[in-house]
Amino acid sequence: MWKDWLRPFVRALPQWSPVAIPSPQQVVAASLRSDDGKSRDVTAAHTVASLKPLTIATGFDAGQRAVLEYRDNATGTLLGVLRLVRTDSVVTGGTPVAFYRIAAGEHHCLGWPRRSWNAWLQNRAMRRSPHPSLMDFDAVQQLMIAYLCPRPVVLVSVAAPGHSNIFPMDLIGPLEQGGLFSLALRSTNVSVPVMRTVRQVALSGMPATMKAIVYKLAEHHRQPLHDWAALPFPARPSQTFGIPAVAAALRVRELTIVDSREIGSHVFFLCRVVSEQDLAEGPQLHHTAGFHQAFRRRQGMPLADA
Ligand SMILES: Cc1cc2nc3c(=O)[nH]c(=O)nc-3n(C[C@H](O)[C@H](O)[C@H](O)COP(=O)(O)O)c2cc1C
Structure with a gap:
């Protein structure tokens, strides 16, 4: 039992926790505050555009400097803050998309000194990992x-x-209600050149119960698939494009790629939603920060583990 007590002091929290929740998530709200103090809900209108340099894209241009705040939806508790500096802004099909680098950030999911101690333990684990991280601490x-x-x-x-x-x-998400949707894909991904040419993809929202299969398919970031029939689940053609999607998906979205740009380590695809089919109800696999799940556990309201 003393080991349970000691664990947080000697072992880092996981960076990511896989959780099983309905989509779109209603757990945390994000708001973007601009220089002039105006605030706007961007829960479904911001995403990660690249990991190196770490870049956020929003479907709302909040000016040169902005603050992204994450609050628990049920209690209003401020969970974390990212301070942003705009690097670029474009207009795609009449929709503004702004790109921001992160100047600073802090979270309130762990109290001091555990917050700093956990970050130190996580950094040490990264330093010792045989797989060097793309990103700095x-x-x-x-x-x-x-x-x-x-x-x-x-x-x-x-x-x-x-x-x-x-x-x-x-690293995906809607950037506005009108149907602009983005994908941030490492430029080393084997399908990037093909996606830039065919400009069509299908997205299958994955039930949390299929987590192990989903993780195994990460190998296809480096190598293409040779045979749809070899997948460990049935596929069925998407509505408009006829691209094989997961038959057991909760939702299938078809996207047309309207723009792609390199941002450091990633290619950022801007897409339009062509179709959206809700196929089943149930919790979808999501990722949240390990310290967020630890915070919720302490509050007695953990998200269901996937
Ligand atoms: C659940 C899951 C989600 C992922 N999401 C993305 C993503 O959005 N963009 C991306 O470029 N890679 C994504 N990856 C891929 C990995 O992070 C990694 O790039 C891939 O496994 C290849 O790694 P390597 O290039 O370091 O060998 C995801 C992997 C998993 C398992």
Whole structure:
């Protein structure tokens, strides 16, 4: 029993917790405050555009400097804050998209000194890991703050003559209500050139029960899929494009890619939603920050583990 008591002091919290919640998530609200003090709900209108440099994209231009605040929806508790500096802004099909670098960030999910101690333990684990991290320590902590809004996990299907693939993504999201949707994909992903050419993808919202299969498909970020029939689940053609999607998906969205740009380590795809089919009810696999789940556990309201 003394080991349970000691654990938080010797072992880092996981950076990410896989959780099972309905989509769109209603657990945490995000608001973007501009220089002039105006605030706007961006819960369903901001996303991560690149990991290095860590970049946030929003469907709302809040000016040169802005503050992104994450609050618990039920209690209003401020969970975390990211301070942003705008680097670029574009207009795509009449919709403004602004890109922000993160100047600083803090979270309130752990009290002091556990917050600093946990970050130190997490940094030490990264230093010792045989897989070097793409990001520096501060950026990883800031990314975890961005994951206070639990991010849904989908499988992205790509189908073109001579190239098929299906791989998991969570750096995705709507950027506005009108149907602009983005994907941030590492430029090393084997399907990037094909996606830039065919400009069509299908996204399958994955039930939390399929977590193990979803994680296994991460290998397809590096290698294409040779045979749809070899997948460990049935696929069925998407509504308009006929791209194989997951038959057991909760929802299938089809996207047309309208723009793609390189932002450091990632290619940022801006897309329009062409169709959206709700197929089943049930909790979807999401990722949130480990310190967020620890906070909720302490409050006696943990999200269901996936
Ligand atoms: C659930 C899940 C979600 C992922 N989401 C993304 C994503 O949104 N964008 C991305 O580029 N990679 C994503 N990945 C891929 C991995 O982070 C990683 O890039 C991939 O496994 C290849 O790693 P490597 O290039 O370091 O070998 C995801 C992987 C998993 C398991």
